[in-house]
Amino acid sequence: MHQxxxxxxxxxxxxAGIAVGATILAVALAPAAALATAKPFAPPxxxxxxxxxxPVAAPATPSPQGLKLLKATPDTxxxxxxxxxxxxxxxxxxxxxITWSTATKQYIMDVVPDSVDFYGRKFSPMAVVLAxxxxxxxxxxxxxxxxxxxxxxxHDIYAVAGGVQLAKGGVLVDRTYAVSPLKGPVGxxxxxxxxxxxxxxxxxxxxxxxxxxxAGFLSSVTTRxxxxxxxxxxxxxxxxxxxxxxxxxxxxxxxxxxxxxxxxGLKRYTFTVTKDAGxxxxxxxxxxxxxxxxxxxxxxxxxxxxxxxxKLSSGFGPVGSKTQLTASGLAPGAALIQWNTxxxxxxxxxxSNSYTPLANVTVSAAGxxxxxxxxxxxxxxxHTIEVIQGGVTKASVAYRIDQSLxxxxxxxxxxxxxxxxxxxxxxxxxxxxxxxxxxTVDNQYIGYVCGFFSAGDTxxxxxxxxxxxxxxxDFYPTIYKQQKGGNDIWYGATPxxxxxxxxxxxxxxxxxxxxHFAYTIVK
Amino acid sequence: xxxxxxxxxxxxxxxALAIAAPAMAADAPFPMNPFPGESTDYxxxxxxxxxxxxxxxxxxxxxxxxxxxxxxxIIFRTYIVNAKTGKVMNGKDMSKVVVRxxxxxxxxxxxxxxxxxxxxxSPWLWSLAWLVPSDYPLGAFKFDIVAQLKTDGKPGKYxxxxxxxxxxxxxxxx
Numbered sequence: 001m002h003q004x005x006x007x008x009x010x011x012x013x014x015x016a017g018i019a020v021g022a023t024i025l026a027v028a029l030a031p032a033a034a035l036a037t038a039k040p041f042a043p044p045x046x047x048x049x050x051x052x053x054x055p056v057a058a059p060a061t062p063s064p065q066g067l068k069l070l071k072a073t074p075d076t077x078x079x080x081x082x083x084x085x086x087x088x089x090x091x092x093x094x095x096x097x098i099t100w101s102t103a104t105k106q107y108i109m110d111v112v113p114d115s116v117d118f119y120g121r122k123f124s125p126m127a128v129v130l131a132x133x134x135x136x137x138x139x140x141x142x143x144x145x146x147x148x149x150x151x152x153x154x155h156d157i158y159a160v161a162g163g164v165q166l167a168k169g170g171v172l173v174d175r176t177y178a179v180s181p182l183k184g185p186v187g188x189x190x191x192x193x194x195x196x197x198x199x200x201x202x203x204x205x206x207x208x209x210x211x212x213x214x215a216g217f218l219s220s221v222t223t224r225x226x227x228x229x230x231x232x233x234x235x236x237x238x239x240x241x242x243x244x245x246x247x248x249x250x251x252x253x254x255x256x257x258x259x260x261x262x263x264x265g266l267k268r269y270t271f272t273v274t275k276d277a278g279x280x281x282x283x284x285x286x287x288x289x290x291x292x293x294x295x296x297x298x299x300x301x302x303x304x305x306x307x308x309x310x311k312l313s314s315g316f317g318p319v320g321s322k323t324q325l326t327a328s329g330l331a332p333g334a335a336l337i338q339w340n341t342x343x344x345x346x347x348x349x350x351x352s353n354s355y356t357p358l359a360n361v362t363v364s365a366a367g368x369x370x371x372x373x374x375x376x377x378x379x380x381x382x383h384t385i386e387v388i389q390g391g392v393t394k395a396s397v398a399y400r401i402d403q404s405l406x407x408x409x410x411x412x413x414x415x416x417x418x419x420x421x422x423x424x425x426x427x428x429x430x431x432x433x434x435x436x437x438x439x440t441v442d443n444q445y446i447g448y449v450c451g452f453f454s455a456g457d458t459x460x461x462x463x464x465x466x467x468x469x470x471x472x473x474d475f476y477p478t479i480y481k482q483q484k485g486g487n488d489i490w491y492g493a494t495p496x497x498x499x500x501x502x503x504x505x506x507x508x509x510x511x512x513x514x515x516h517f518a519y520t521i522v523k
Numbered sequence: 524x525x526x527x528x529x530x531x532x533x534x535x536x537x538x539a540l541a542i543a544a545p546a547m548a549a550d551a552p553f554p555m556n557p558f559p560g561e562s563t564d565y566x567x568x569x570x571x572x573x574x575x576x577x578x579x580x581x582x583x584x585x586x587x588x589x590x591x592x593x594x595x596x597i598i599f600r601t602y603i604v605n606a607k608t609g610k611v612m613n614g615k616d617m618s619k620v621v622v623r624x625x626x627x628x629x630x631x632x633x634x635x636x637x638x639x640x641x642x643x644x645s646p647w648l649w650s651l652a653w654l655v656p657s658d659y660p661l662g663a664f665k666f667d668i669v670a671q672l673k674t675d676g677k678p679g680k681y682x683x684x685x686x687x688x689x690x691x692x693x694x695x696x697x
Contacts, residue, residue: 170662
């Protein structure tokens, strides 16, 4: 009935006695299978994000006679910059394609029953046809073009005829920054919009530094150079420094201006905190409604048998939700509703899938089932609900537990220095990209909280410290770790500020929110 | 992409180790792994460095690099070695050696002591300084080296070296 899989990263036996709110019906041991199934996933379509700036160009090779130069005027500017592309000494009266070097970027993941593992980024360089032109009788070429909305940094431009590169030029697509507003009270939401980030490492992520404290990073891996995120104003009334610094991949590269990509530069702003009006209301901000590009899911799924149909009235919700399971084509009589999940820990004892009975039900004489299912208090993310009869899985459907606040999420918002503040969540996941939340206090990254071993129940006991006044606490999605098999610069556990539009798991249908809290220290 | 240090280019030939510039010995393995190589009669051991004639000052002069700004001076320098005999080809062996940079006239390399200091310890090699024009196209930087041998005292056959390292690319930046 069940596929078999060994627990990972440790012995399952050491998990004996762990209560995870689930009855373990079966944990089968088997040799760890080769996990060489990591692959790049197609980026989701994000509203406002352009696609490739032209059709993919056919391969081309340099002219045996040598290449001429193409001059771009200007040759530096943000996306949308008009420019004149000119050349001379080319073949007269010849149609040419103007090709633009760019790339596609994807996240590499491995979807397995008890996790989704992260392997980094993949970029695939390519050229697209930006425009078409024709040389005149003297072999001159002149075209009025625009820098397309695309990844930024350096782009090579070729004039190509019949698969032969005749001339070469190049431009720098500058990155642009927009930060707004630049003043407001403690907790003011500040929107950061970046455009023209490049496609190579060091170019597609930007770190946020607030008063010399690391607050997280923006990423444009799957959003073709565009990145939008928000942070909140923190600290006492007065002036504060906000810096946007290229990162690698998530860590600020503080002196990147001395590097080979020094032209990327960095940007500095002054933000004025106008007043402390007390703690703003708790808020939960979800990703944009983005359609996944893959239907791969975690936990074991068995094929619904021929002639059986099953569906849920809702395929997602927080713990404690109710969803109506309807099915037909079953055998009349008894059936078991079973919940597939993952249990364990990455701290050494290991983890694996487990199977929990939810309810014994009776299938009607017509072979139909119509029953309410209460979603268990369990880890978040994708699970499978099975209908089992006679030891055989007749149907399986996927259900996604979304994260939620428990009792408002924060225990108190007015405290004295040294008192404790408890933050409490449900439905934190079990994969390597939804099992933890990165935490910042007053825009300083302080660590993460994990919900796997505790079956999605996730708490942070924070000591109120600092000066009297309002302090903000934010929780962001992040990647717990990067697999050793990946060849990318290390990702790990810091706030993924662009989680709404550029997060690996968006391709898989996950929706991971950020949480924004505040408390005030009173004298 | 490999690091800048990886941009010390060795065409082939383990024998080139013996003629590596001493200043490079501690700085980078030299030559880089040349395998798989191509069968060739002549090898080129090329470096591109930041020149003192730069109008845009680099952090460190004479540093190997594959990334140059407009206004940087690029020093091309290379040994040319007869792969069969191991002989380092000097000014008497070659009719001319030129660097061909995309869009520029051919630029003749001279056989000179390293750094221009002619003393007993100075290694001699083929070199050329070129200032990247302020309007030179940005992006990938294409060049090759063409050497014309001298045969019986007369100009002979041409040998072309096109420096290509998988995963690495010279580039011009603002």
